[in-house]
Amino acid sequence: MTSIGTGYDLTNSVFSPDGRNFQVEYAVKAVENGGTSIGIRCKDGVVLAVEKVITSKLLKAGANKRIATIDRHMGAVSSGLVPDGRHFVSRARDEAASWRKTYKTPITTKDLASRMGGYLQAYTLYSSVRPFGVTAIVAGWDSELELPVDGQVGSGPSIGSGGKVEGKTYGGPGLYMIEPSGQYWGYYGAATGKGRQTAKAEMEKLDLAAGKLSLLDGVKEAAKIIYIAHADNKDKEFELEMTWISNLDGPTKGRHQEVPKDLLEEAERLAKKSLEDEDDEEETKDDDDKPADEDKMEE
Amino acid sequence: MNHLPQAWGRPRDDVYGAYDGSYLQSNGPNQHTQSPVVTGTSVLAIKFKDGVVIAADNLASYGSLARFTDVKRLRVFAETTVVGFGGDVSDMQYLDRLLSSLDTEEAYGTAGHTLNANNLHTYLTKVFYKRRSDFNPLWNQVLVAGMDGEGKPFLASTDLLGTAFSSPSLATGYGAHLAQPLMRKIAPDEEAASKLSKEKAVEAIKESMKVLYYRDARSLDKYSIAVVTKDGIELKENEKLENQSWAFADQIRGYGTQVN
Numbered sequence: 292m293t294s295i296g297t298g299y300d301l302t303n304s305v306f307s308p309d310g311r312n313f314q315v316e317y318a319v320k321a322v323e324n325g326g327t328s329i330g331i332r333c334k335d336g337v338v339l340a341v342e343k344v345i346t347s348k349l350l351k352a353g354a355n356k357r358i359a360t361i362d363r364h365m366g367a368v369s370s371g372l373v374p375d376g377r378h379f380v381s382r383a384r385d386e387a388a389s390w391r392k393t394y395k396t397p398i399t400t401k402d403l404a405s406r407m408g409g410y411l412q413a414y415t416l417y418s419s420v421r422p423f424g425v426t427a428i429v430a431g432w433d434s435e436l437e438l439p440v441d442g443q444v445g446s447g448p449s450i451g452s453g454g455k456v457e458g459k460t461y462g463g464p465g466l467y468m469i470e471p472s473g474q475y476w477g478y479y480g481a482a483t484g485k486g487r488q489t490a491k492a493e494m495e496k497l498d499l500a501a502g503k504l505s506l507l508d509g510v511k512e513a514a515k516i517i518y519i520a521h522a523d524n525k526d527k528e529f530e531l532e533m534t535w536i537s538n539l540d541g542p543t544k545g546r547h548q549e550v551p552k553d554l555l556e557e558a559e560r561l562a563k564k565s566l567e568d569e570d571d572e573e574e575t576k577d578d579d580d581k582p583a584d585e586d587k588m589e590e
Numbered sequence: 591m592n593h594l595p596q597a598w599g600r601p602r603d604d605v606y607g608a609y610d611g612s613y614l615q616s617n618g619p620n621q622h623t624q625s626p627v628v629t630g631t632s633v634l635a636i637k638f639k640d641g642v643v644i645a646a647d648n649l650a651s652y653g654s655l656a657r658f659t660d661v662k663r664l665r666v667f668a669e670t671t672v673v674g675f676g677g678d679v680s681d682m683q684y685l686d687r688l689l690s691s692l693d694t695e696e697a698y699g700t701a702g703h704t705l706n707a708n709n710l711h712t713y714l715t716k717v718f719y720k721r722r723s724d725f726n727p728l729w730n731q732v733l734v735a736g737m738d739g740e741g742k743p744f745l746a747s748t749d750l751l752g753t754a755f756s757s758p759s760l761a762t763g764y765g766a767h768l769a770q771p772l773m774r775k776i777a778p779d780e781e782a783a784s785k786l787s788k789e790k791a792v793e794a795i796k797e798s799m800k801v802l803y804y805r806d807a808r809s810l811d812k813y814s815i816a817v818v819t820k821d822g823i824e825l826k827e828n829e830k831l832e833n834q835s836w837a838f839a840d841q842i843r844g845y846g847t848q849v850n
């Protein structure tokens with residue numbers, strides 16, 4: 292950033308000569324320091340996970356939740372400034388409620404991502420506000436069935452198409468990541484925060500685009516990825532928080548919920564085991580090297 | 591018509607005279623709902639030893655016209671409580687949405703769901719009372735069935751005036767006159783209700799629904815029935831009244847002296 296010190300980075304919504312908003316880029320820096328958050332889109336649901344660094348032994352285990360529910364069928368997690376994440380969630384809940392008030396039906400994950408993208412972008416437009424210090428991951432399951440309108444009492448006409456096109460699939464998993472600039476994309480797997488590079492590399496190995504990973508495996512993979520991503524930050528303890536949303540036949544019936552305790556513990560056990568196995572492999576490599584060294588010494 | 595846009599599409603003043611603005615009632619009193627339009631009839635409920643049975647038929651009447659015949663008037667809240675609605679159907683739909691947004695917001699808390707049937711009844715009572723105090727009532731009488739804070743069966747009523755009361759058995763509208771005496775035979779007091787089996791309670795409700803169908807001109811033989819216990823809600827929405835007795839009608843001739 293050669294333009295630093297030229298005064299174009301002092302105020303939000305100011306374009307530098309090469310067309311950048313430095314204040315937004317600084318907000319991204321705040322995100323890059325936060326705990327790793329990830330989301331994985333599976334064939335029958337979505338998983339969200341976050342690494343919560345334990346800053347003090349006086350913190351109560353399991354308290355201070357970082358993943359929030361929006362409406363009943365969506366979840367959001369963010370890396371960066373925690374209060375900005377809370378504000379994000381609060382706005383997302385208002386958007387979901389206002390959608391329901393207007394359309395009498397739950398907001399789709401895509402529409403919520405769009406509205407939140409618009410909201411974050413608005414905070415890059417004025418010098419009187421600062422950009423959001425978070426990158427948020429929004430996950431949801433949009434019902435594959437024709438939902439009744441909120442408050443509906445009868446069943447309506449029993450004939451007619453109901454506006455559905457035959458052969459077309461409706462609903463399904465949604466996963467979006469929204470950055471401080473307001474830029475957002477849909478993802479198969481999304482990662483942000485300190486360990487995002489490692490997490491992304493791990494997720495690329497899963498071939499998520501094929502849409503074959505089951506939700507249960509997704510939960511285990513998510514735990515593993517958070518543990519691997521934490522390896523760069525090993526000196527600090529952390530707590531894993533994980534939520535999921537399944538399809539209507541699945542364990543959460545289209546609702547956003549915490550991953551049950553026994554499943555979470557199982558996923559953590561497997562994650563730790565796979566890390567240890569990796570360490571063992573490295574050690575055996577060392578063992579192989581050692582006799583060679585000894586041989587040399589004998590020579 | 592003249593060339594001024596504000597006059598386009600309006601009756602010509604030179605033909606019809608100036609528009610009489612008094613019809614707009616710009617400074618009259620606010621007018622609120624003064625009577626229900628599409629209505630549901632009775633809701634019945636009775637407590638038993640493990641929970642509550644509640645039922646309502648599937649009819650929404652438009653005056654004396656049986657206009658909508660598949661209207662479900664038992665609404666489940668938070669998978670633990672059933673609210674049975676009598677009275678105006680549009681107001682019932684409003685309340686349904688109100689409760690569902692309350693449900694969503696309540697679940698945002700980290701403690702999880704904390705509203706039981708008792709809390710919900712208190713909430714509804716206050717909504718009803720506020721609205722009637724604004725002279726803009728929600729035209730319903732509702733029964734709330736579920737479990738209270740101690741996990742005991744809970745049943746209470748509230749209505750468009752914000753009146754609230756509780757009893758081992760309850761009925762709204764016509765049911766208060768016809769079904770309540772029948773249910774009171776089975777559960778005259780809390781003690782009797784606490785000994786009642788589920789089967790007896792369901793039977794009492796079904797019998798009462800039948801009597802109401804015989805005698806209430808705004809009722810239907812299709813109904814919904816729910817059994818609420820601590821283990822959850824068993825809701826059946828498309829039941830049909832059985833074992834009606836009409837064979838005697840053949841024997842009745844005339845109004846007094848006619849022999850056949």
